[in-house]
Amino acid sequence: MRQLREHLEKNDSVSPEIISEATKLSQKTGRGLGATLLDMGVFSDEQLYSIYATLSGLQVWNGRGEVSDVSNLSQDFLLFNRVLPVHSEDKLTVVIAHPEDDGLVDMLQRLLPQAEIAIAPEREIQFRLENHFHIDGESSTSDSYISDIEHLKDLALEAPIIRYVNDMILSGIKVGASDIHMEPMRNKIELRYRVDGVLHARPAPTVEEYPAIVSRIKILSQLDIAERRLPQDGRFSVKTGGKDVDVRVSTIPTNFGEDVALRLLDQKKQLLSLGALGVSPRMVTQFREVLNKSHGLILVTGPTGSGKTTTLYSGLRDIVDGHKKIITVEDPVEYDIPGISQIPVNAEIGVTFANTLRSILRHDPDVILVGEIRDRETAEIAVQAALTGHLVLSTVHTNSAVGAIGRLLNMGVADYLLASSLIAVTGQRLVRKLCPHCRSPGVVSEVHVKKYGFAPGARIYNAKGCPECGQIGYKGRLPISEFLGINASVRSSILSEPTPENISNAAGSDYITMLQDGFSRVLAGESTIEEILRVVG
The missing domain is CATH 3.30.450.90 (Beta-Lactamase)
Structure with a gap:
């Protein structure tokens, strides 16, 4: 209750340290500030409700009167909100425990305009209600009234x-x-x-x-x-x-x-271009190059929430030119893109990735986006589509670009078909951006110089924290990526020993890892070493 805190600070009745401690505890437990101060023993019921009376203008209930049933206030409502209606001398008084709940007070005044509203400690109201409704005090109040659906x-x-x-x-x-x-x-x-x-x-x-x-x-x-x-x-x-x-x-x-x-x-979030998303210029160039191919399979990998779908959509946005038939099958459709036919998956009526993909192939598409390859059937159809003159884009849940190849092979896709159809795999993560308002300059530590090959004395920035970023030190996110172009050496590895190490070696210097891309963002002052290691590991 902001009003309560301001009152306590203004009157110096409680030390700032206790107010701060109670506020943090209140935020952690979800109980109000007043209830938290009661729990801590700072106030007695009488002291707290005397303050409540001063702040709210409501009187503390004198304890007189009989608990009354009110037709438009259900038992559940009374128990849940700790509201006690009592009659005394032909006058209805509604007693509440939480005068800081303006919504509750307004509703009671609207429902019972003739009633007087008073306040009393929660435990007293609960005791009276339990007695009135014959609720066993040893069982949880919530259990007693939520069991009925x-x-x-x-x-x-x-x-x-x-x-x-x-x-x-x-x-x-x-x-x-x-x-x-x-x-x-x-x-x-x-x-x-x-x-x-x-x-x-x-x-x-x-x-x-x-x-x-x-x-x-x-x-x-x-x-x-x-x-x-x-x-x-x-x-x-x-x-x-x-x-x-x-x-x-x-x-x-x-x-x-x-x-x-x-x-x-x-639902109407603006879809940005690849460059505007914060993807590195080198990655943008490589990705756009394969997007302009007439056929082949392009995969984007990463865990849930890493921005895979957004990257694919942004890539599609860049190639919508009115001269291509582009169809997507998604679960669910996350962005509406003009010029593209988008199909939502609905497994209950048989609209699955695999079934829909078969139908799409009869619809004369140039480009097909499959929201996710989850099983062997979908993987095999996607590969066949890529081999028969279609550009196919999809996502796979793996931790790295090279890991996507092993995932498809483990699903049962034939190695010779995968080697012939796959043209690129990109891996992606999202890392937090340094807050531009408070980032503090520094240099790379000796430990990081030795372990990761940074130049000695390289200038970087560290997270600090300010009101603009909520004292966190970071504000917003940007993608870090790795791009695996499928060259002749990689195809040979797929057909012989498709281990991640062999594929990485076959890719050569063109393969920039996610960690390398992340560290380039550190040197550019966009993020921190700690953040890159937290996300990439």
Whole structure:
């Protein structure tokens, strides 16, 4: 509660050190600042709620009156929000524990305009509610009322839960998060945003709130809220600031509840050229050269979230000229590109990569993009298409460009077919860029000079941290790449001993590794040695 913190700082009633410690603990546990100060023993209930009364203008409840059933406030709502309706002398008073929740206060005033709102400690409200509803105090309050799926659905439609989910997603979009993770632990929930490839902790909901929040997300993504034993996948869209953001939802069961991951994708994100993406000039030249070939197989490799699809799309964007028939099959379609026919995979009705690829070949294409090669059937069709006059682009999940060759051979693709069809493989990772506002100059350490061959005394920059980058030292990401052109020597290696070492040696000096590209970014002042090693290893 910002108002509470400002009050405490202004009145010097609590030391700055304790306020800082309580604020950090509050952000970590998801409990409010006031509740955290109570837990730490800084305030008694009486002291804290006296401050709340001053700040909110609400009176502290005197404890009088009988708990009353109110027709438009369900039992679930009362228990979840710690709201206690009481009648005394023909007057209705609604007692709340969290006056800092403006949304809750506004809703109660709207639903019960004649009622007076008062405040009281959470434990007192909970005790009164449990007695009134005959809830066993030894069992978890949340367990007692979320076991009924219909009740859980009602909770998910309550205003505070809707507001929380909306705020969580909009906050993620605002800070540029690619993913939001909600992870149940033994006695708490962890909420983390992935920004520039790294997870950062955020203030989390309470254990009691979490089931209703998960249900709200399931309702939005049209998942089964009653199914908690099996993984589920879904999606929904949100609109904010003129942007349409696609939210991909994945839930998996854990021993402490359902773990939820949300991937945030800007549906109208501008697709940049390869150069504008930050790809090194040498890599741009090499990639564009093979994209202008009339036939052959081009692969982009890397782990999930390494920017493979974006690189492929940017490559396609560069060759859309109105004279080529370009068709893609994707799972799902992530960018809309004018001048290209794009097909989304739908396995439920038989629209798989392999089946769709067969149909595409009868559609007179010049260029085909297959979102991912996952199995032998898709791999073999892609290779055959590349051998019969089509340029085929796809992605493979491997850690390096040379590793992609072994992956396809292990899938069952014949070595002579792969050697004849493959024309290039590029590997890619995303590394964090140094914040231009606070990066600090330095020189390469002796350890790195000896281990990685840097020139002694080479000037580099280090991460520092400032308000512009949230004290992290990095802001944004850029790709580091390796490009493996398939020459005669590499083809011979594929047919004889296709080990990564043999293929690398066969590629010769034209093969720039990802580590080498990364270190060139370090010397250019774009990233740090530590960041390159963190990502590439």
